[in-house]
Amino acid sequence: MDPLPAVHERTGHVHREPGSAVVLITGVMASGKSTVAELLARRLPRAAHVRGDVFRRMIVSGREELLPEETAEARAQVELRQRISALVADEYARDGWTAIVQDIVLGADLARYVTRVRTRPLYVVVLAPDAASVHDRETGRPKTGYGPWTVDALDQVLREQTPHLGLWLDTSELTPQETVTRILADLPRARVQPD
Known part of the structure; x- marks a missing residue:
């Protein structure tokens, strides 16, 4: 089903609502994924926010975190x-929802996903905010996500190892609300056609 044109009630921007679809929001830690995914889900008429990290936290014993030297x-x-x-x-979309998936899916993982x-x-x-913006955001967050990773190392994975699929947004100077407006306005550019 193709998305239908819609006019956003506050901004007046014409955008497309995805309908029964999946939208993956990815980026490095502190890039704004969870905030943007939640705001996007709230701006759509029928959407679910699928948080990838929930499935990581469901592993109670034996969990191994992904480190720069992965096991x-x-x-x-x-x-x-x-x-x-x-x-x-897929199950949400099959039932007519727009599933907004939010997770860190970088490097070769993006094509696999x-x-x-x-x-x-x-x-x-x-x-894809610049590394300096991510440093600032990470410093201002109550939680610390990076642990053994550095902002620069993860930014390098994003920019040098991640296939350029979908819509890439430099959100360094954008608020989360502005980011969602851009996503909705440019949704056709975010569409991917897997082989």
């Missing part, structure tokens, strides 16, 4: 989490 077990757990979130997103999602249309939005 086979940590990699397997990331892939399990991504398979589950893709399945959940696109093939895991069966729903069409599928949209990918990559939040």
Whole structure:
């Protein structure tokens, strides 16, 4: 089903509402994924926010975090989490919802994730603020996400190892609300057509 044109009631911008679809919001830690995904879901008439990290936290014992020097077990757990979130997103979309998936899906994981999602249309939005903005955001957050990672190292994975799929937005100077407005206005550019 193709998305239908709609006019946003506050801004007057014409955008497309995805309808029964999956939208993946990805980026580095502190790029604004959870805030943007929640705001986007609230701006659509029928949407679910699928938080990838929930599936990571469901593992109570034996959990291994993905570190810069990843282990086979940590990699397997990331892939399990991504398979589950893709399945959940597909189920919401199958029932007529727009599933907004929010997770860190970078590097080769992004292309794999696109093939895991069966729903069409599928949209990918990559939040790509510059590293200095991410440093500032991370400093201002009550939680610390980076641990053994550095902002610069994860930013390098984003910019040098992640395939350029969907809509990439430099959100360094955008508020979350402005980011959502841009996503809705540019939704056709976010659509991906897996092989």
